[in-house]
Amino acid sequence: MSVSIAETSTPALPISPTPRQRHVQCISPSGLHSIAYTEWGDPANPRVLLCVHGLTRSGRDFDEVAKALGREYRVVCPDVVGRGLSDWLVDPRAYAVPQYVSDMITLIARLNVETVDWFGTSMGGLIGLGLAGLPNSPIRKLLLNDIGPHIEPIALERIASYLGKPASFATLQEGVDNAAELAASFGPLTADEWRAINTPLLKEREGRWGYRYDPNVAVPFSAANPEASSLGEAMLWRALAAIQHPVLVVRGEQSDLLSRETVQKMVAGGQAVSSVEIAGVGHAPAFLAPSQIEIARRFFLDTTAGNG
Template sequence: MSTTPLSAASLDSKARAAPAQRYVQCASPTGLHRMAYTEWGDPGNPRVLVCVHGLTRTGRDFDRVAAALSDTYRVVCPDVVGRGLSDWLSDPNRYVVAQYVADMVTLIARLNVETVDWFGTSMGGLIGMTLAGLPGSPVRKLLVNDIGPHIEPDALVRIGGYVGKRAEFATVQEGVAHAAALATSFGPLTEEEWTEINAPLLRQREDGAWEFRYDPAIAVPFNAVTPDAAAAGEAALWQLFAAIEGPVLVVRGERSDLLSRETVSLMVQRGRSVKSAEIAGVGHAPAFLNVEQIALARQFFVGGALAS
């Protein structure tokens, strides 16, 4: 299997390939909902990489990663329910990791494969850690991008300051700029890169104004978490993380306010087969748009284990 390093030219060439847009029907205690996902590469390839985004983002954050790894994988990038092109839930209290894990199990069943590899950014990493730690998990390899069982309280305050807040924009460019201002810690991205990952977050209303696609009600369970519930959830997630059998790579942004170096160290100690990497010059969370960051993911998923 080739592990030739990516060049900027080859990455740009791959990035021009369009994915297929698909949907899968999932269930919650209050009814059915559709989850959207984009699919890259050979649909018959049994080697599948699932890429799952952060709290208010979409699966289109992974377009470059998916294009670059579609030579090896069938890459599937869902819009978690309540985001992107997926349905909104009638009961906002179901916007929780347990529901998201159930939806991903349904997605994997639709893909008709026994195992998957997983790339999860922030919330997508929480979903991945939870699924990977369950008995009989289909997750074979797990890349966790700037998230861990312990989340720094200041980061939760920061996120709580914007999640669920309605905003409208006169133009898509204004919305892209607003989303970029909320995510400056992703890294020093170009205007074109911000447009690439932020335009899919927006939709135009009938009155011509633009707004975010995600359901503002995703903030309901986020804001309802008590200190006791947070502590219990963290303890449960540490237990699940320690049970993960396959290789895990924890990636941290050097300036992350959400994932501390101390938590990364504990993840390496408590996990069974955990390595870590830190990306200089960025915070929460590395965007994995540039060649070097994508090469890090490729090395883990395709090129074998990383050096300690």
Template sequence: MSTSIVVEAPHPAAAVPRQRFVQCASPAGLHRTAYTEWGDPANPRVLMCVHGLTRSGRDFDKVAQALANEYRVVCPDVVGRGLSDWLADPRHYGVPQYVADMVTLIARLNVETVDWFGTSMGGLIGMALGGLPNTPIRKMLINDVGPHIEPIALTRIGEYLGKPTRFASLDEGVRHAAALAASFGNLTDEEWASINTPLLHEKGGAWRFRYDPDIAKPFKASTPEQNAAGEAYLWHALASFKTPVLVVRGEHSDLLSRETVKRMVSKGQAVTSVEVADTGHAPAFLAADQIATARAFFLGNDAGAA
């Protein structure tokens, strides 16, 4: 994959993040959803960047810095992760609740439309929201996920999700998180530290992950019938989304197969795809060429897509 796109340096003021919160509701009560905002807060052009299962919105700092001149970039911590509250009832950890929270956040932003960059779980949320009538999503980049998730990836995730972990130091936690996410690509120590440090906090004399371990409960309790119904809905949602979609796949992804990507392209109305070499699940979008692919897609030049 190559591109001649020149990434514009962000204006210094645009590169300063603002930490915000919005109050959302679940059937069990109220909770706060945290989000980091970049760029001009009055810019009506909004890019929502939504992270993977155990990650945080700070995964997108480099993307946000690169696009903050053109967009108001909003990077939420999905409920139960990062600086967001944990749900009182873990049974509600799932795409319907996440979609509802994102609708509340978009209402807070006071805009009619958004562009969407969703990695893994964030892509599932985007597809679900994009399939609703009168969806606010204008363009959508789906990073290494699709309606069908390979069983081997579900098994891999189930082996670590929700298990109690304690680290003697922040560095130990950062390195552990890097090992779990090794398939993101060949990142430097500094890059691992930049995206993994926000995942950790010190509590009770040890470093721990910020995410609620109870997010594992609905994941592990899901039945094959529920999974099949969810997949069918997402295929329908993708097929009904009328505006441009770019599916990004890591070359060695165990979660999104090439066959699923081909089906997404054929079933969708305006779906293109690109594969990122030397990565698995999921490309980190820290490298300049990966960020350039996102820039080209969102700003109207689809160079790099096939």
């Protein structure tokens, strides 16, 4: 099933909880590292929504989603290792889906729940896809925000043009504006919205502002070769085909990363995959607009899909 929607003025259902900043210790082959996460809603709520961000972003991208769904869910938004307030890895070669999946399993164990729903944007969707395709996965529902097993080469070229490159700004606002330029395809956001989601990406060092993420996340990205990429894509297609629980693929109408053809293949090849296309945005829909948040609300809270 596939539908297309345009922006509407559907009202959000916000709450204003105070987020809790927490950490969990994880492990890689080179040692221990700390993962930061922001938690919203009732800490005793066994119903957890895990929201995982894109390649150079942070868990604070999901503040508005968390406010809107925090009545029904304990919403948990991690900073993937190497990003935000999380530690950097000693060996940058581990910046890849297997390590990220391992960290998320540790986080889920810390949350002390049997199942989670998963909202993954771009890289966060790949992590969710990798985990959801495993036997006995804890993921109950999976929203993939503008990502799939196949990534268009033009998007990889765009990402390579800035990933890990030195960037220094005289003021916080210059950094916010630069991050907004890199993420312009998120959609027509207001200055306040850009400031809210981009400020957590930046840190002051010796009177200058720069990005928090480890520039070495670019190491495995730049080292990828066609054979490894093809193998990784095949594994992700197999993971998608194995998922029995509901999957929603959200595509930005102007996305250069996720093509309509890939979405159609995902819907046809999955067991319970549906799709939505959001007009007027590219990679990846920011999910700040009430109408976009309502897409997530309907998907995750629909009890008629067989797993509510």
